[in-house]
Amino acid sequence: MFQRSDLFILLAVSISFALSAYLWFSGQYEEGLFTALWVPSILCFGIYFKLMGLRSTK
Numbered sequence: 001m002f003q004r005s006d007l008f009i010l011l012a013v014s015i016s017f018a019l020s021a022y023l024w025f026s027g028q029y030e031e032g033l034f035t036a037l038w039v040p041s042i043l044c045f046g047i048y049f050k051l052m053g054l055r056s057t058k
Contacts, residue, residue, distance in 0.1 A: 009046035013039055 016038040024032030 005049070006046070009042060012042050013046075016042060 016035055020032045020035035020039070022032075023029075023035055
């Protein structure tokens, strides 16, 4: 169901989310917000590469 690349994308999203939560709750608000912006960016890149992979197989 999941490919290895999908798991790496989800792992990267999970790590960046956990890091941003840690930074936020440790009082480093700006760094936490900056790191939180990585989550949708990584997901968008993952979706883009998934679609390009599907497109090349047709």
